[in-house]
Amino acid sequence: MTDVDLAVYWHDRMLDHEQPAGAFKHPSTPIVANDETHPDRRERVENIVATVEHGFPEESRFVEPERASRETIERVHDPEYVDWLEAFCADGGGRIGRTTTGANEATYDAARVAAGTAVAAADHALSERSGVPYALCRPSGHHAQPTQADGFCFLNNAAIAAEAALAADGVDRVAIVDWDVHHGNGTQEAFYDRDDVLFVSAHHDHGSWSEYHPQEGSLEEDGANDGSGYTVNVPLPPGTGDRGYERLFDEIVEPIVRGYDPDLVLVSAGQDAGTVDPNGRNLVTRGGFRTLGSRVRTLAADVADDRLALIQEGGYQPSHLSFATLGVLEGVLERLVDLEGYGHDDPMGWLDEPTELVDEWLDEAIDYHRTHWPVLTEPAVE
Numbered sequence: 001m002t003d004v005d006l007a008v009y010w011h012d013r014m015l016d017h018e019q020p021a022g023a024f025k026h027p028s029t030p031i032v033a034n035d036e037t038h039p040d041r042r043e044r045v046e047n048i049v050a051t052v053e054h055g056f057p058e059e060s061r062f063v064e065p066e067r068a069s070r071e072t073i074e075r076v077h078d079p080e081y082v083d084w085l086e087a088f089c090a091d092g093g094g095r096i097g098r099t100t101t102g103a104n105e106a107t108y109d110a111a112r113v114a115a116g117t118a119v120a121a122a123d124h125a126l127s128e129r130s131g132v133p134y135a136l137c138r139p140s141g142h143h144a145q146p147t148q149a150d151g152f153c154f155l156n157n158a159a160i161a162a163e164a165a166l167a168a169d170g171v172d173r174v175a176i177v178d179w180d181v182h183h184g185n186g187t188q189e190a191f192y193d194r195d196d197v198l199f200v201s202a203h204h205d206h207g208s209w210s211e212y213h214p215q216e217g218s219l220e221e222d223g224a225n226d227g228s229g230y231t232v233n234v235p236l237p238p239g240t241g242d243r244g245y246e247r248l249f250d251e252i253v254e255p256i257v258r259g260y261d262p263d264l265v266l267v268s269a270g271q272d273a274g275t276v277d278p279n280g281r282n283l284v285t286r287g288g289f290r291t292l293g294s295r296v297r298t299l300a301a302d303v304a305d306d307r308l309a310l311i312q313e314g315g316y317q318p319s320h321l322s323f324a325t326l327g328v329l330e331g332v333l334e335r336l337v338d339l340e341g342y343g344h345d346d347p348m349g350w351l352d353e354p355t356e357l358v359d360e361w362l363d364e365a366i367d368y369h370r371t372h373w374p375v376l377t378e379p380a381v382e
């Protein structure tokens with residue numbers, strides 16, 4: 001597995017998971033005449049497979065992972081919750097209460113495959129000395145908390161991969177960078193009082209959305225006890241855009257991750273900050289995602305001996321997700337793909353970015369996190 005630049009961990013079993021149709025992600029309502037497929041639809045990841053096959057035909061290889069074992073899953077999740085999830089799916093699944101999350105009979109198995117996909121990618125990062133591993137997970141994981149499902153997520157793929165990495169020899173610290181436009185509340189919850197995982201999440205300021213998602217993602221949720229300072233939340237305003245994310249990396253993500261000096265960098269790569277995502281409003285283009293990909297690759301090379309694994313999270317406009325994810329992979333692999341008819345552009349990136357509001361919010365985040373990270377008083381190291 002050392003002869004390609006991109007190792008895509010993927011298994012088509014993850015296509016069998018389906019969430020209930022309704023009015024977008026919500027239950028059916030009389031004021032919407034036609035139910036639609038849930039936004040976590042299989043086309044999302046089918047499109048990414050096509051993106052990789054056509055964008056990087058020579059540079060990539062698909063690798064089938066093993067399912068995560070119960071022991072591996074239970075490093076993060078409560079056994080009673082895992083039992084409940086297995087039984088819920090065996091009974092045919094359905095919507096969980098009145099939430100936006102639902103399962104079918106395949107979901108538990110697909111979630112185990114997704115967790116195994118992330119574990120395999122992290123293992124690749126630690127054991128192979130070439131090629132970037134990319135876990136093309138579905139269902140996503142970063143909202144799944146130790147004791148409950150949430151936000152289209154059932155098992156926390158990134159957290160499970162981090163725990164598996166920490167169980168390996170020579171890994172004492174893992175940094176998880178989460179650029180999904182939603183707060184990675186489940187990952188935060190898993191490591192909130194620990195200092196062996198640094199969790200940095202940049203997200204919309206959506207706050208708590210139900211008893212299934214009690215975390216706020218606020219600046220003040222910054223860890224507890226030994227973990228004090230090792231949860232770094234950066235709320236962002238709608239329309240943050242390419243330039244705002246670049247400033248986020250310049251002035252917060254890179255200085256803190258460099259200060260932490262991890263042995264492995266995991267990226268919760270949800271591209272729902274994209275220009276037209278129905279679940280986000282942050283206007284990041286293919287070019288913006290290319291920058292993010294490039295930045296994490298460089299960062300991991302500098303601080304973690306190039307030990308980097310990408311783990312797919314959200315992204316819900318199926319066509320734009322292809323372009324956004326192509327951008328991430330272009331950045332990570334440091335090459336441009338000229339797609340016939342699309343060139344290097346984002347065909348949906350037509351909105352200008354606001355700037356002043358983004359700068360105000362980032363200034364506030366930098367001031368807050370400086371308490372734990374004095375390195376933020378210094379400019380980003382080049």
Ligand SMILES: [Zn+2]
Nearest residue numbers: 180182272314
């Ligand atoms: Zn998301």
